[in-house]
Amino acid sequence: MLQRTRLGLAILAGVLLAQCSPAATNASTENSVPLKIQLMTSLPIIWGEGASMQSILSGRTSPAPIYAYWQQKYDIAAVDSFETLDGSGTDVIVLAQPPAMAPADIAAVDAWVRAGGKALILTDPMLLWHTHLPLGDKRRPLTSGLLSPLLEHWGLELQEPDEAGSGGVELDFAGATISTAGIGTLKLLPNEARDNDQCTLSVANVMASCVVGKGRAIILADADFLNHDLWPDATTSEDSDRPADARGLTDIFIDDLHNGL
Template sequence: MNKIVVGAALAGLLAIGALALALGGPAGTAEEPHDQRFGLMTSLPIYRAPQASVADMLDQAGDEAHWLRSAVEAHNTLEPLDLLDAKSLAGIDTLLLVQPRALTPAEYVALDDWVRGGGKVLLVADPMLTSEPHFALGDPRNPQAVSLSGPILARWGLELVADEGEGHGHDHGIDGDEAGHAADHEVELDGHTLPVTYGGTFEKRPPAGGDPADCSLRNAGLIAVCQIVEGRAVVVADATVFERNSGSGDAAGVLWVLLGMMRDAPGE
């Protein structure tokens, strides 16, 4: 009798475990995806680093890949995107917009349509990067220092507000993988550490036209998780972890946790 009960209980646990795997695991957990197609648009040197000369290109040919690229490409494909339109977004499972350049009106429409149709996007919109630019000020090869994602945020009912509190000076800019830099503070995400330096917060606003997005704010407004009709978006107001070429052991875990938050969108 006891063996029958134990066997039934074990079978039940296995069934629950199989169901959890099928659903992608508990919301917000750091589960690494497999066999997914990621699209990447970023002004940061994540997929490729801009070079000042052929000599620089040769010098950096043997450098290790950025931690995000290594993490994603371990079990998935990562496709750099220079343009957002229906064609480039077709077949993308998850879009990574990490401090992107200013999008054109047509690109904003394509992005919004794609998300509302079921697309998933992680948007990193930092109000002020803290890394030192590698090129002269104004050089287009530098990362986008100030987020220009305001139009799509407004469309989804969000506003990015810069944190101007004490301790957010610019006299300690980080340099890619500089190990000595200490973040202003750290945020714990499901047991992983997200460094935050001169980040911002999101505030909810009436959406700028179209069907409203259903967004919830997390971690004192640092992160917004949105259900946008059939699609989902996770929006982060700080890019520190992505600015660093060599992520800590937590960097990839933070990425998977952020992507896992899409399973916990308000509309679910």
């Protein structure tokens, strides 16, 4: 049975501030230069599941709807490393259930955010993304997020859903509704473990907004919602032409990170 959890904008201090301001909300679409985004992911959204170099070169592959939308909206590039992040002119980085990151990449992300960078992190402790790829295939998406070193450094712990929360879940945001499965939760670590970083948790502890040094990060304990097979039927929100699904929700997050205080 589908469970329903509502997240109010006022509950999560500092998150979705741009939603309150039409000028700020539309900034990324009105600017002549789209936001520059670096994406790291293990999800099969860039070329589709099981894509090979031959199929890519022959044009027999296509991106998932979420990535196709991002390509239209942003100057987005999928990366395997963040070694050139500093000085790249990137506006926002997106970690969407990324593969195991090298310590140098984790350090680069932390340093970049502390210097004023913005990060959207989608890390799922129980990914339920269906795949035909066999166990051991490096192209399989990670079944559990591996960002604990970074999250703990920022004062957060990613937790698996309990039995009651391991099924279908629907989350309501202002302007977007996502359907997902097996959503995790985030836990604040004791003050002495937070390195002076400040994180605020949402209702049900599924999301956090963090001030990290001079920068900010939004962390959602889920990545399944990017799978278009789970998207609800609604196509646009009531108060704008923004898609009212995962596409619109990631827009809200990215707008807030780029324009928010």
